[in-house]
Amino acid sequence: MKVVLPDESQLELPDGATGLDAARAIGPKLAEQAVLVRADGRVQDLRLPLDDGQRIQLLTTRDKDDPDALAVLRHSSAHLVAEAVRRLYPGVKVAIGPPIENGFYYDFDFPEPIREEDLETIQAEVERELAEGREWSREEISRDEARKLFAAENEPYKIELVDTAEGDISLYTQGEFTDLCRGPHLQNSKPIKALKLTGLAGAYWRGDSTKPQLTRIYGTAFYDQKDLDGYLERLEEARKRDHRRLGNQLDLFHFDEHSPGSPLWHPKGMAIFNTLEDLRRRENAQRGYLEVKTPLIYDKALWETSGHWEKFRESMFLIPLEHDQVYGIKPMNCPGHMLLFGSALRSYRDLPIRYAEAAPLHRNELAGALHGLTRVRYVTQDDAHIFCTQEQIPAELDACIDYLRFLMGLFGLEPRAEFSTRPENKLGSDEEWDFSEGELQAALERNHMEYVVGAGEGSFYGPKIDLHITDVLGRSWQLGTIQLDRQMPARFGLTYMGADNAEHAVFVIHRALFGSFERFIGILIEHYGGAFPLWLAPVQVRILPVGEAHHDGAQTIALRLREAGYRVDVGEPTETIGKRIRTAEMEKIPFVVVYGDRESEESLAVRSRGGEQETLSLADFVTKLATL
RNA sequence: GCCGACGUAGCUCAGCUGGUAGAGCACUUCACUCGUAAUGAAGGGGUCCGCGGUUCGAAUCCGCGCGUCGGCUCCA
Numbered sequence: 001m002k003v004v005l006p007d008e009s010q011l012e013l014p015d016g017a018t019g020l021d022a023a024r025a026i027g028p029k030l031a032e033q034a035v036l037v038r039a040d041g042r043v044q045d046l047r048l049p050l051d052d053g054q055r056i057q058l059l060t061t062r063d064k065d066d067p068d069a070l071a072v073l074r075h076s077s078a079h080l081v082a083e084a085v086r087r088l089y090p091g092v093k094v095a096i097g098p099p100i101e102n103g104f105y106y107d108f109d110f111p112e113p114i115r116e117e118d119l120e121t122i123q124a125e126v127e128r129e130l131a132e133g134r135e136w137s138r139e140e141i142s143r144d145e146a147r148k149l150f151a152a153e154n155e156p157y158k159i160e161l162v163d164t165a166e167g168d169i170s171l172y173t174q175g176e177f178t179d180l181c182r183g184p185h186l187q188n189s190k191p192i193k194a195l196k197l198t199g200l201a202g203a204y205w206r207g208d209s210t211k212p213q214l215t216r217i218y219g220t221a222f223y224d225q226k227d228l229d230g231y232l233e234r235l236e237e238a239r240k241r242d243h244r245r246l247g248n249q250l251d252l253f254h255f256d257e258h259s260p261g262s263p264l265w266h267p268k269g270m271a272i273f274n275t276l277e278d279l280r281r282r283e284n285a286q287r288g289y290l291e292v293k294t295p296l297i298y299d300k301a302l303w304e305t306s307g308h309w310e311k312f313r314e315s316m317f318l319i320p321l322e323h324d325q326v327y328g329i330k331p332m333n334c335p336g337h338m339l340l341f342g343s344a345l346r347s348y349r350d351l352p353i354r355y356a357e358a359a360p361l362h363r364n365e366l367a368g369a370l371h372g373l374t375r376v377r378y379v380t381q382d383d384a385h386i387f388c389t390q391e392q393i394p395a396e397l398d399a400c401i402d403y404l405r406f407l408m409g410l411f412g413l414e415p416r417a418e419f420s421t422r423p424e425n426k427l428g429s430d431e432e433w434d435f436s437e438g439e440l441q442a443a444l445e446r447n448h449m450e451y452v453v454g455a456g457e458g459s460f461y462g463p464k465i466d467l468h469i470t471d472v473l474g475r476s477w478q479l480g481t482i483q484l485d486r487q488m489p490a491r492f493g494l495t496y497m498g499a500d501n502a503e504h505a506v507f508v509i510h511r512a513l514f515g516s517f518e519r520f521i522g523i524l525i526e527h528y529g530g531a532f533p534l535w536l537a538p539v540q541v542r543i544l545p546v547g548e549a550h551h552d553g554a555q556t557i558a559l560r561l562r563e564a565g566y567r568v569d570v571g572e573p574t575e576t577i578g579k580r581i582r583t584a585e586m587e588k589i590p591f592v593v594v595y596g597d598r599e600s601e602e603s604l605a606v607r608s609r610g611g612e613q614e615t616l617s618l619a620d621f622v623t624k625l626a627t628l
Numbered sequence: 629g630c631c632g633a634c635g636u637a638g639c640u641c642a643g644c645u646g647g648u649a650g651a652g653c654a655c656u657u658c659a660c661u662c663g664u665a666a667u668g669a670a671g672g673g674g675u676c677c678g679c680g681g682u683u684c685g686a687a688u689c690c691g692c693g694c695g696u697c698g699g700c701u702c703c704a
Contacts, residue, residue: 105699116633201699202631209701213630216699244697248639257677257695315703361704366629367695369702379704466704478704515704547661573661582665596663607664 001052003039019046020187023058033060035186036072043068045184047138061191064223074099076136076174076186077126077195077221078106083134083177084125085217089114094179095157095205095214101474102231103220107203109157110215119197119217126195134174134189143169146180153178157205194228195221241472243525244372250530250587252521252538253373261370261377263518268538271567272524273517275536277358279410280382280514287403289356289384294336296359300326305491306335307427311460315363331363334485334510337385338492346496346506352388352396358517359383373522374477380517386509389496393484396509397443400482404467404513407480411524415467415479417449420457427461427487436484437463459510461487467515472526479515479523484508531588531609534628541568541625542589544580546596548573554595557604557618564622585609591625 002010003022013022019037023030023046037044038057050056063069078097085092085108097106141149143162146169150158158180162169165180172181174189186192196219203216222228239245247253252269255262265273284291297319303309308316312331319327330336337355346353361379369375386396408415419441422433440463444451451465458464462485466478485508495503514520524536534540541561545554554570561568571580577594584592592607599605601618608614616624 113631199698200632203700204630207701209630213700215631218699255696260695363703366702368629368631368700370696375703381704383704481704512704519704544664546663549661576661576667577663579666581663585665592664594664598663605664611664613664 001050003050003053004055006055006057013050015052016049018049019044019056019058022050022056026058030058030060033062033191034058035060035063035069035191036184038068043072043184045138046187048184061223064227070222071099072184072186073191073223074104074219074221075181075184076189077192077219078104079136079172079174079177079179079181079185080126080129080134080189080192080195081106081122081197081217081219082108082179083175084122084129086177088121088125093155093157096161097179103198103218105203105216105218107205107214107216109212114200114215116200119200122217123195123197126197129175130189130192130195132175136172136174136185136187138170138172138183138185140168140170145169146171149178150180191223192221193223194225195219196228235473238472238474241526241529242372243374243472243522246525246530247373247522250525250538252525259378260367261365261375263373263376263378269521271538272521272532272536276382276514276517276520279407280356280358283403283406284356284384287354287399289354292337292340292355292357293359294333294340294357295330297327297329298335300328302335302339303328306338306488307461307491308332308335311425311427315365317362317364329362330359331361333357333359333361333381333383334385334488334508335492338488338494338508341385341387341489341506342492342494346387346494348389348496348498348504351496351506352386352392354384354386356382356384373518373525374471374475376516376518378518381512382514382517383510383512386511387489387494387496387506388509389498389504390507393439393507393509394443394446397439397482397484398447400509400511400513401443401447401449401465404480404482407513408467411527413469413523413527415469417444417451418454418457418464418466418468418478419444419451420454420459420464420466422463423456423458423460425460426458427491432486433463436486440465440482440484459483459485461485462510469523471523477519477523479520480513481511481515483510485510532590534590534625537588537590538567539569539587539589540566541591541593542584543568543570543593543595544577544584545570545573546577546594550595550597550599553599557593557595557601560601560618561622561625564625566625581607585611590628591621593621 001015002012005011011022011025013025020031023034034046036059037046038059039050039054059066059069082094082097089110091111093109095107095109146162147159150162161180170182171178172183172185197217198220199218201216202213204213205211250268251266253263253265256264300309316331317329321327340355341353358380361381363377363379365375365377388396421437444465462483465482467480468476468478470476486505489506489508494506496506498504543554543558545551558568558570581592588609590609594605604616604618604621606614606616606621
C-alpha cells in the first residue's frame with residue numbers, strides 16, 4: 001500500500017503497516033522522535049495500522065507546540081501519575097485521566113483523603129518513573145476480558161467505563177500500570193521533559209453531583225522545560241490582570257463578608273458602571289425599547305405562575321412573612337414584565353413591545369460558585385423582554401443580534417456564540433421547543449453567526465443564543481443571551497388581539513446583551529488590564545499643579561474640562577511632581593496635565609498614559625479628547 | 629452545596645518546631661516648593677477572621693462556624 005506524505009511524495013509500505021512503520025521507513029531518527037501520526041487529519045496512535053492512500057503526517061518531539069502533540073504527551077503523563085498514585089496509595093481506585101487545555105488530570109478514589117502536600121510525594125514518584133523511563137504498549141481485548149481484568153484489579157470505575165465505552169476496547173500498559181484507554185500515547189516517556197502537578201480538587205464521578213466525589217489531581221507537561229517555565233510565567237502575568245486584583249488596586253469595588261457575592265462599588269467602579277448604563281439607556285431608546293421599573297419582591301404565587309418556584313426556588317432569596325406568606329426577591333425581571341404586558345388588552349398594532357429594565361437581581365448562588373464580579377449574588381442585567389407575534393420573531397431576533405454586535409464591537413470583544421437547546425428540566429412540549437429552537441438557529445444562520453451547539457444548556461423556559469468569553473485565567477463565562485420563550489407568557493395567560501379579532505399567543509424574547517454589568521465589567525477590567533479607554537476610564541484626566549501657586553490655575557483647567565463633560569480630578573502638591581505622575585500612571589489614568597509656571601490655558605503640558613508628552617492649548621486638548 | 633488550601637495593619641506579605649507581633653507601600657506630622665514613574669525624617673495604626681478547646685502560656689496545636697482562593701456541580 002501507499003501513503004502520501006506532507007510534501008506530496010508517496011511512501012510504499014507493506015499492507016498493515018503502522019504509523020511507526022512509516023516513520024521507520026523514512027528514517028531511524030524520525031522513528032525515535034515520533035509521538036503521533038495524523039492520518040487524513042485525524043490523530044492516531046503510532047502503533048495502529050494505516051490505510052492505503054491515506055495522507056499522513058508524523059508528529060515528533062519537535063512539534064512541541066502542536067496541540068495534538070501536547071495532548072498525547074499530557075495524556076501519557078496522566079498515566080504516569082496514575083501509576084505513581086497506585087504504587088504510593090494501595091487500595092486507591094483509578095477513574096479517568098484525560099488531557100485538557102494546558103495540561104491533564106487524573107481522577108482517583110482514595111481510601112483516605114489526600115492533602116495538597118501529598119502532591120510533592122506523588123511528584124517525586126513520577127520523577128522517579130521518568131528517570132527510570134517507561135514504554136507504553138497497546139493491546140486490544142474483548143469487553144468480557146476487560147471486565148474480568150478490572151474486576152481482578154478491583155477497579156469498579158474502569159468496569160463502568162468498559163460497559164459504556166464505544167468501539168473496541170484497548171489497553172495501554174506502562175511499567176506496573178495497565179489502563180483502559182483509547183489512546184493515543186507516546187512510545188515511551190523520553191519526550192516528557194517537564195511535568196508538574198499543579199493542583200488538587202474534588203470532582204464528581206462523570207461530572208454528576210449525585211455520584212461519588214473523586215479526588216482530581218491536575219498537572220501539566222511539556223516537551224521542553226523552557227515551555228513549562230514560560231507557561232508558569234504566563235500564569236503569573238495573567239494573575240496580574242485578574243479583575244479581583246485590579247479592582248482592589250484601582251479602587252473600583254470590594255466585597256465584604258457580611259454580604260458574600262455582592263460587590264460594594266467604589267466611586268471609581270461606579271463611574272464605569274454608570275458609563276455602561278448610560279450607553280445602555282441611550283442605545284435602548286434609539287432601538288425602540290421602553291424603560292420600565294418593576295418590584296424587587298413578589299409573593300410566592302407569582303413565582304408559582306412563572307415557574308420559578310418549581311425550577312429556580314433553590315437559587316432565590318425568600319422572605320417569610322406573617323400568615324404563612326412568603327415573598328421572593330426577584331432573580332429575574334421577566335415575571336414583572338409579564339404583569340406589565342398583561343395589565344392591558346394588547347392589539348397586534350401594539351406589538352412588538354420591548355420592555356427594558358436594569359434592575360438589581362438577587363440569586364442565592366452556591367457559596368462555592370462565587371467568583372469576584374463574574375459570579376455574584378447581586379446581579380444587574382441589562383435586561384429586556386420583547387413581546388411579539390410569531391411573525392415578528394425573525395426580525396426581532398435579527399435586531400437583537402445586530403445590537404449585540406454593535407455593543408461588542410465597541411470593546412473589540414470577540415465572544416463565542418453558543419446555541420443552547422432544551423434542558424432536562426424544561427417547561428413545555430417537544431413540539432414547542434422544536435419551533436423555538438428552529439427560530440433561534442435560523443436567526444444564527446441568517447446572520448452568519450458562527451456557533452457551537454450546547455445540547456441541553458437552554459433555560460427551563462426556552463432555548464438560548466449565548467455569548468461566551470474566556471477570562472484571563474482561561475475560564476469561560478457567559479455574557480449576553482437571547483432567549484425565545486413561549487412558556488412564560490402562556491403561563492401568565494398573555495395574548496393579543498389579532499387583525500382577525502381573535503386572541504393569539506404572544507411570544508417573548510428575553511435578552512441581556514452585556515449579560516450583567518457586574519460580569520461584563522469584570523471581563524472589561526481583564527480585557528484592558530485596567531487601562532480603560534478614555535470613555536470608560538473612571539478618572540479621565542488628572543491635573544497636577546506643580547506647586548501651591550498653581551492651585552487656582554489647575555482648578556480652573558479642571559473645571560473647564562468638567563464642563564466639557566469629562567471626569568477630572570486634581571492631584572494637589574502634597575508630594576513631588578514625580579511621585580504624583582507615578583501614582584497617576586499606576587492608576588492608569590489616560591491623561592495627566594502638569595500645570596506650572598510654564599503652562600497656561602494656551603499651552604498645557606499633556607502627558608498620555610505611558611509617558612508620551614505634548615503641548616496643547618486647552619481648546620485643542622478638548623478637541624483631542626473628543627476624537628478618542 | 630461538595631473536595632482541597634488559605635485567613636496576621638487600609639494593601640502586599642514575613643513571623644522555624646507554642647513564650648505574648650514585624651517589613652514595604654499607604655496614612656498623619658514636620659522639613660523640602662518641587663517639571664513628567666518613588667524627597668527625607670518622625671509618628672500613628674493590629675479583638676493575628678469568629679467562637680470554643682488543649683496548655684502555665686495559642687497568631688502558632690485541635691474542633692466548629694464564617695469568608696476567600698483552586699476545582700466540581702450549578703449559572704448572567
